[in-house]
């Protein structure tokens with residue numbers, strides 16, 4: 001059981017090849033930090049692992065099945081969810097937050113209630129549009145949206161970098177508590193050595 005890729009290569013049109021045949025596996029319960037200098041491809045790797053981009057070589061597999069095939073299954077949310085670097089990327093700007101969350105495939109109302117409570121989401125935030133929430137509030141609802149379908153893996157791309165230290169610590173405390181209870185695997189990118197030393201169980205260098 002893992003989220004894995006071997007012999008990974010990717011390039012944007014006209015760009016240099018990235019990853020040089022990297023192999024990587026994230027097991028349930030792990031929090032794997034993806035490290036590398038600026039421009040090495042950390043954000044790109046997050047998008048590849050979550051299926052938003054397709055590799056040139058190397059196939060992303062989730063618990064033994066190709067991620068591309070799993071993501072095509074109807075009536076099921078992807079087992080790999082991405083926490084975007086900027087939480088507004090997870091939401092349609094025209095829709096109220098509650099509507100965006102309700103559109104998640106396979107939504108379980110009891111799980112949703114639990115997550116809204118755990119992340120401290122106030123009910124009135126759900127009737128607002130993304131630009132009507134603060135960065136920290138939007139990240140809380142983005143975390144709820146990413147987790148509400150019960151993913152097996154979460155990929156977090158510098159997701160809390162723009163938040164103040166107190167909010168950042170609070171959100172990681174909630175995330176890690178849920179992860180330890182539910183056992184999903186996590187890959188994360190952060191430029192904060194302090195955060196990584198508290199959160200990561202292992203590191204992989206790009």
Ligand SMILES: Nc1ncnc2c1ncn2[C@@H]1O[C@H](COP(=O)(O)OP(=O)(O)OP(=O)(O)O)[C@@H](O)[C@H]1O
Nearest residue numbers: 012013015018036037038039040041042043044045
């Ligand atoms: N949509 C795109 N089209 C073309 N090139 C891109 C695109 N997105 C990223 N790149 C290029 O791909 C390389 C990897 O970018 P990426 O954002 O994944 O790196 P990163 O390691 O996350 O960087 P940073 O630490 O600075 O955020 C860079 O050279 C970047 O310019």
